[in-house]
Amino acid sequence: MIQLENVSVRYEDTVALHPVSLGIHEGQFTVLLGSSGAGKSTFLRCLNLMHSRISGRVRVSGFDGNWNRKALQKLRRETGMIFQQHQLIERQSALQNVLMGRFGYHSVLRSLFPLSEAEQKLGLQSLKRVGLLDKALCRVDQLSGGQQQRVGIARVLAQQPKTILADEPVASLDPATADEVLELLHSICREDGISAVVSLHQVDLARKYADRIIGLAGGRVVFDGVPETLTEAGIEELYRNRRSGTEASMADPLPNFSLPLAS
Ligand SMILES: Nc1ncnc2c1ncn2[C@@H]1O[C@H](COP(=O)(O)OP(=O)(O)OP(=O)(O)O)[C@@H](O)[C@H]1O
Numbered sequence: 001m002i003q004l005e006n007v008s009v010r011y012e013d014t015v016a017l018h019p020v021s022l023g024i025h026e027g028q029f030t031v032l033l034g035s036s037g038a039g040k041s042t043f044l045r046c047l048n049l050m051h052s053r054i055s056g057r058v059r060v061s062g063f064d065g066n067w068n069r070k071a072l073q074k075l076r077r078e079t080g081m082i083f084q085q086h087q088l089i090e091r092q093s094a095l096q097n098v099l100m101g102r103f104g105y106h107s108v109l110r111s112l113f114p115l116s117e118a119e120q121k122l123g124l125q126s127l128k129r130v131g132l133l134d135k136a137l138c139r140v141d142q143l144s145g146g147q148q149q150r151v152g153i154a155r156v157l158a159q160q161p162k163t164i165l166a167d168e169p170v171a172s173l174d175p176a177t178a179d180e181v182l183e184l185l186h187s188i189c190r191e192d193g194i195s196a197v198v199s200l201h202q203v204d205l206a207r208k209y210a211d212r213i214i215g216l217a218g219g220r221v222v223f224d225g226v227p228e229t230l231t232e233a234g235i236e237e238l239y240r241n242r243r244s245g246t247e248a249s250m251a252d253p254l255p256n257f258s259l260p261l262a263s
Pocket residue numbers: 011012014015016034035036037038039040041042043168
């Protein structure tokens with residue numbers, strides 16, 4: 001269980017996340033839904049304290065709330081992250097990328113040496129679960145976008161996390177591949193009892209896979225419930241802020257930056 005108590009994030013003149021108090025429940029597949037700039041990435045990064053600008057309190061089961069370096073290291077080891085742009089090392093093989101999921105368990109020095117046989121086996125098993133065992137030795141830049149995201153999932157699996165945080169994991173994929181990748185992530189989390197918090201902007205995918213949807217707009221939680229209770233009016237509210245924001249900014253006068261002219 002991750003409990004946010006009055007958590008907010010502010011940049012100089014932007015409130016990226018207004019104060020929010022809610023709990024993320026174990027074993028659930030929670031989807032953060034909202035348009036671009038709604039605060040989804042900010043919210044996600046609060047859940048494993050990746051933000052330096054958090055106000056409020058974050059409590060996580062198994063931790064006493066004293067977020068010293070050791071506790072943060074343990075939290076990040078137990079929390080796997082998946083990103084939209086995969087964050088893979090392109091010139092390395094799928095297996096080498098997957099084994100990076102183990103680095104949180106070792107010192108930097110130890111990570112320079114080959115990992116144990118048991119860890120290499122875990123890496124191969126992780127690739128097998130995402131259907132890419134036959135690509136284990138391929139460089140990841142020779143894989144398709146969907147395959148690369150599967151490698152990202154396998155890397156997280158090798159980490160043996162309690163929680164997975166996925167930031168727009170299927171935003172760069174075509175609709176059919178996006179559905180396949182999300183289905184894979186969903187079924188793995190179900191089988192292993194992993195809690196997942198996944199940010200998406202596709203309403204249909206959120207409805208299909210979420211146990212719970214948290215809707216964000218303008219840095220505020222404007223919906224929190226099971227997919228069946230997200231109405232058309234609720235969806236309209238989620239995306240209305242973005243439209244009015246765009247219209248307002250188009251009407252604003254352009255700032256004068258006094259940039260030098262190109263020679
Ligand atoms: N480093 C930063 N400095 C200033 N403002 C920021 C910074 N990072 C994010 N913001 C602002 O905080 C708000 C929320 O951003 P965030 O990235 O969390 O949204 P998002 O819903 O994840 O968007 P997207 O789907 O486009 O990734 C936005 O207004 C954004 O401009």
